[in-house]
Amino acid sequence: MTASLMFQGTGSDVGKSVLVAGLCRLFARRGLAVRPFKPQNMSNNAAVTSDGGEIGRAQALQARASGVAPSIDMNPVLLKPETDLGAQVIVQGRRWATLKARDYSRRKRDLLQAVLESYHRLGESADLVLVEGAGSPAEVNLRAGDIANMGFAEAADCPVILIGDIDRGGVIASLVGTHAIIRPEERARIRGFLVNKFRGDVSLFDDGLDLIARQTGWPALGVVPFLSAVAALPAEDAVTLSTTTGEREEHSIHVVVPRFSRIANFDDFDPLAQEPDVRLEFVEPGRALPGTADLVILPGSKSTLGDLAFLRQQGWDIDLQAHIRRGGWVLGVCGGYQMLGQRLHDPEALESIGGSHDGLGLLEVETTMRPDKTLVEMTGRHAASGLSVRGYEMHLGHTEGAGTQRPFLQLDPERADGAVSADGRVMGCYLHGLFQEDAFRQAFLGMIRRRESSGLAYEAQVEGALEALADHLEAHVKADRLLEIAGGG
Known part of the structure; x- marks a missing residue:
């Protein structure tokens, strides 16, 4: 035995x-x-x-x-x-x-x-x-x-x-x-x-x-x-999330993640937290999104419609608009990507709220929730840089619209994923785990702010x-x- x-x-x-x-x-x-x-x-x-x-x-x-x-x-x-x-x-x-x-x-x-x-x-x-x-x-x-x-x-x-x-x-x-x-x-x-x-x-x-x-x-x-x-190991439970990692330095990149009530797969951002010049901050409910943010990431959610309403209750939608006016960058991952679109539809009430709802209107896409859940490991490349990415998809929704003609990623086999705004500062995709690839992460952070590569080898650090x-x-x-x-x- x-x-x-x-x-x-x-x-x-x-x-x-x-x-x-x-x-x-x-x-x-x-x-x-x-x-x-x-x-x-x-x-x-x-x-x-x-x-x-x-x-x-x-x-x-x-x-x-x-x-x-x-x-x-x-x-x-x-x-x-x-x-x-x-x-x-x-x-x-x-x-x-x-x-x-x-x-x-x-x-x-x-x-x-x-x-x-x-x-x-x-x-x-x-x-x-x-x-x-x-x-x-x-x-x-x-x-x-x-x-x-x-x-x-x-x-x-x-x-x-x-x-x-x-x-x-x-x-x-x-x-x-x-x-x-x-x-x-x-x-x-x-x-x-x-x-x-x-x-x-x-x-x-x-x-x-x-x-x-x-x-x-x-x-x-x-x-x-x-x-x-x-x-350096991924945390599983949201109760273990630190509000802030790293100290605010003059030239550090300030990454802000609003902590949704049903935040999911937040370990997507662990590689960012390990970067020596990144200050990763999870913003608790009741607090405004900091005006010092360089990048705001809308994370995954187990209840996209519920957390979209939660985001608005906190006034984070207003903070996000102010962040964009200041020239800030925005990335939505999975549920966060769906929220960035113009409309979200849940005709079968797969989430408890159901119905059709206005999104944040920052990407020209709409999402329809479907009962068949996508569960697949994926590889591909970042559309703008051609750098390799890998991770997994885990979602109910299907997203389409004019914004998808400017995809964030090209996945294998040839399939576009995500969308990018016309000015390139608002982005979204379904791929979880994309920051684990060192070359892409360094290039992405370099797009947010000019910097030298830190040389962080994330997977080696976990090992x-x-x-x-x-x-x-x-x-x-x-x-x-x-x-x-x-x-x-």
């Missing part, structure tokens, strides 16, 4: 995704065939897989760390919130339903079979499957029909490691409290704990580790110090961060013991 180990957290954002990615790389470097797995994820940051589906971006990063291509089986259930009360449910890479939270709670047990099918399929080609939980097993009010934490671990007979985040405070209470509230058989399934994001002298927490071990009976398997290198993370975990985690618990020792 394939060895497996599940990592659960005392809460959300304790670092499960990053730790699993690092362990994937660590064990892959030891010669094991490693596969990441997350039974249920909730995120509007998704990746397109080579088998034509979509999964959470975290699992795509973990697949990269494992040295394999991402597949739909690595994240068989993906919840993509569209409103505060409902989400699109993706099962094994494809849309299954759009459900209110209460309805999903009643139906999620129906998805356990698909989850287990994907898990066992992954195991057929693996020596080790590293499983990431979601939220916390201490959310006992959600235990009935659970497929994300202990419900899955029980069904798959998978041992569990519990992770606590000391950086947020209360790590002793969170670990001991989890032990107190879960069922006795679930306590027995947890085989040890990790403390993550420690700052300072690790030895100062020795007494804390002993206290947790005495109270729970679980052994300490490591204390992971805070590692700044992980900032370096994964290697540094694996080295870090080798030094601070009892990796051999984890392998023994998983059954792979």
Whole structure:
């Protein structure tokens, strides 16, 4: 049988995704065939897989760390919130339903079979499957029909490691409290704990580790110090977005991204954040778009019509017009591209609002929402420079109009994508991930403001961060013991 180990957290954002990615790389470097797995994820940051589906971006990063291509089986259930009360449910890479939270709670047990099918399929080609939980097993009010934490671990007979985040405070209470509230058989399934994001002298927490071990009976398997290198890795959850990256310097390029209520695939802009002369700023609701912006990027959205209305509620449409009058540049990606057009039509009410609505009128295009979702990896070139781009498309709408006669991209096979305004300062396209290509990114930034190329090799930087993370975990985690618990020792 394939060895497996599940990592659960005392809460959300304790670092499960990053730790699993690092362990994937660590064990892959030891010669094991490693596969990441997350039974249920909730995120509007998704990746397109080579088998034509979509999964959470975290699992795509973990697949990269494992040295394999991402597949739909690595994240068989993906919840993509569209409103505060409902989400699109993706099962094994494809849309299954759009459900209110209460309805999903009643139906999620129906998805356990698909989850287990994907898990066992992954195991057929693996020596080790590293499983990431979601939220916390201490959310006992959600235990009935659970497929994300202990419900899955029980069904798959998978041992569990519990992770606590000391950086947020209360790590002793969170670990001991989890032990107190879960069922006795679930306590027995947890085989040890990790403390993550420690700052300072690790030895100062020795007494804390002993206290947790005495109270729970679980052994300490490591204390992971805070590692700044992980900032170079893509973040999956919008809650982790920094408002600003970099310092404002006289000659820096100020890139502004309004933070939509349903912002999606915001990791498109990670390569920009790594540029030493770029100040990337996510503008929170209630704030005006800064007048110092050189470039405003309208990002992707899980609810384009809803976020278009949200944009107007914030007054960002007025700010955008002022930005253009000052000679500023504008780029829309996917949903942001659709918003830049003259009209948006949703005749089948695929989004909750439905109907036809005025866009921002900055590009001569119109978009019609269609039920068939485009999910495809793409390569091509920037129409103006001829430089290579690559990424993926993930959208419902079809866009047409006079503006498309000035396309932003030429994709392979020969197909135009996007539109550019007559003066060239407003641009839009459907391609996510285009800034990962170094030559294009340098040329694009040089168009915004004259500059020397920084020489940043983004993909190499991500690889370096994964290697540094694996080295870090080798030094601070009892990796051999984890392998023994998983059954792979």
